[in-house]
Amino acid sequence: MFWEEKIETMQQGDLQALQLERLKKIAADADQAPFYKNLFVKNKFDPSTIRTLDDVRRIPFTTKEDLREAWPYGLLAVPKDELVRMHSSSGTTGRSTVIFHTARDLDAWTDTLCRSMYMTGMRKADVFQNMMTYGLFTGGLGFHYGAERLGALTIPVGAGNSKRQIQLMRDFDTTVLHIIPSYALHLSGVFEELSVDPRRDTRLRIAFLGAEPHSEKTRGRIEEFYGLKAFNSYGLSEMNGPGVAFECQCQAGLHVWEDNFLMEIIDPDTLEPVADGVEGELVLTTLKREGMPVLRYRTKDLTHIIAGPCACGRTHRRIERITGRTDDMLIIKGVNIFPVQIEKKLMEISDVGNNFQIILERKGYNDHMIVRVEVVKELFSGDLKQLESLRKKIMEELRSDILITPRVDLVEPNTLPKTEGKAVRVIDNRTD
Ligand code: ADP
Numbered sequence: 001m002f003w004e005e006k007i008e009t010m011q012q013g014d015l016q017a018l019q020l021e022r023l024k025k026i027a028a029d030a031d032q033a034p035f036y037k038n039l040f041v042k043n044k045f046d047p048s049t050i051r052t053l054d055d056v057r058r059i060p061f062t063t064k065e066d067l068r069e070a071w072p073y074g075l076l077a078v079p080k081d082e083l084v085r086m087h088s089s090s091g092t093t094g095r096s097t098v099i100f101h102t103a104r105d106l107d108a109w110t111d112t113l114c115r116s117m118y119m120t121g122m123r124k125a126d127v128f129q130n131m132m133t134y135g136l137f138t139g140g141l142g143f144h145y146g147a148e149r150l151g152a153l154t155i156p157v158g159a160g161n162s163k164r165q166i167q168l169m170r171d172f173d174t175t176v177l178h179i180i181p182s183y184a185l186h187l188s189g190v191f192e193e194l195s196v197d198p199r200r201d202t203r204l205r206i207a208f209l210g211a212e213p214h215s216e217k218t219r220g221r222i223e224e225f226y227g228l229k230a231f232n233s234y235g236l237s238e239m240n241g242p243g244v245a246f247e248c249q250c251q252a253g254l255h256v257w258e259d260n261f262l263m264e265i266i267d268p269d270t271l272e273p274v275a276d277g278v279e280g281e282l283v284l285t286t287l288k289r290e291g292m293p294v295l296r297y298r299t300k301d302l303t304h305i306i307a308g309p310c311a312c313g314r315t316h317r318r319i320e321r322i323t324g325r326t327d328d329m330l331i332i333k334g335v336n337i338f339p340v341q342i343e344k345k346l347m348e349i350s351d352v353g354n355n356f357q358i359i360l361e362r363k364g365y366n367d368h369m370i371v372r373v374e375v376v377k378e379l380f381s382g383d384l385k386q387l388e389s390l391r392k393k394i395m396e397e398l399r400s401d402i403l404i405t406p407r408v409d410l411v412e413p414n415t416l417p418k419t420e421g422k423a424v425r426v427i428d429n430r431t432d
């Protein structure tokens with residue numbers, strides 16, 4: 001049932017005692033790094049004064065901009081020759097940040113992935129096809145070492161090359177996939193093109209979906225098409241990468257590995273903590289990383305804590321799937337919209353295909369939103385009235401949710417640009 005039972009089922013009180021002990025150590029370690037030394041002095045914070053977990057709130061926040069400014073070595077807390085690996089973020093919102101690991105850091109990271117995969121039901125008899133980019137991106141190597149340690153045959157295929165992916169799944173009886181959700185949707189179109197039915201022609205049973213926000217509806221579509229159980233995998237390179245929070249078999253929120261990460265949820269405006277169940281920005285502190293501790297990192301990801309115990313028996317608290325990152329938020333005609341809201345609505349409509357794109361334009365003082373949506377092929381050969389009524393329906397559905405009326409364009413399958421990595425959902429042509 002458990003990879004590391006003792007730690008995964010530790011009572012919250014004991015877990016908090018462990019967190020406090022680690023917080024004291026990590027704050028003292030961080031004081032060795034030029035960036036934190038300076039930050040602590042500036043804010044008159046003395047790490048030796050930490051007495052309770054609440055004292056974490058006296059530590060100043062760290063942001064992505066801080067990491068960019070301290071580039072490349074400003075956050076190192078150990079001599080450079082202790083490091084064995086470098087990774088970087090994807091650079092979704094600007095210049096990438098770099099993260100360094102010692103051998104022990106990699107070891108701890110790998111364990112969080114073993115736990116995560118094991119709790120979904122993956123075992124050593126599984127064949128694991130890792131469809132994430134290898135290299136600086138953390139999704140590839142992070143899972144790779146986890147799966148090997150778990151003992152599963154690991155296929156390090158990396159991203160892209162859809163036909164080859166499908167061939168590998170069939171030839172080597174792949175049972176577990178690690179895949180970006182938007183790519184999983186795209187790949188389902190390739191399966192159809194090849195007349196391969198994953199339910200009939202493969203032995204897939206589990207997928208790990210990570211790296212980008214996706215809705216419950218998208219998970220449902222993927223589970224339905226591939227005939228497997230899909231689990232949400234959350235992480236960010238600043239906190240190692242994957243293995244920060246992961247769904248268990250209950251699929252009711254993601255357990256945050258609290259022995260490795262101290263979690264806070266704050267109101268992004270007031271920076272005060274919010275109550276359990278209230279949405280806010282996730283703030284994380286590495287509790288174990290010796291090479292490059294990062295304290296109170298503002299992830300910009302929005303979620304809330306799900307209170308109460310989980311039926312799986314794990315005690316580490318759960319968060320809801322991420323609804324978006326604050327810097328993803330679109331402001332159109334004064335209305336705040338997250339791309340995942342649009343995704344969710346679209347994926348509820350059965351004739352909608354696997355891809356969509358949001359285009360923003362400005363005419364005079366007016367912002368316009370155009371949503372381009374791939375829809376099933378049959379609609380283009382049949383009665384065009386059907387196409388028009390679907391277009392109207394999508395427009396209506398979106399308007400009822402996002403409160404503005406976008407223009408909706410329907411296009412044939414596989415016509416919108418796709419990426420092997422994180423989906424690029426928004427093209428903002430508005431110039432300020
Ligand atoms: P970047 O910040 O440049 O995108 P990363 O590759 O480190 O670089 O990506 C981490 C970010 O990806 C997270 O902060 C989050 O916004 C997003 N992300 C990762 N996994 C998930 C997930 N399961 N659900 C929603 N968003 C996710």
Ligand code: ZN
Nearest residue numbers: 248310312314
């Ligand atoms: Zn659980």
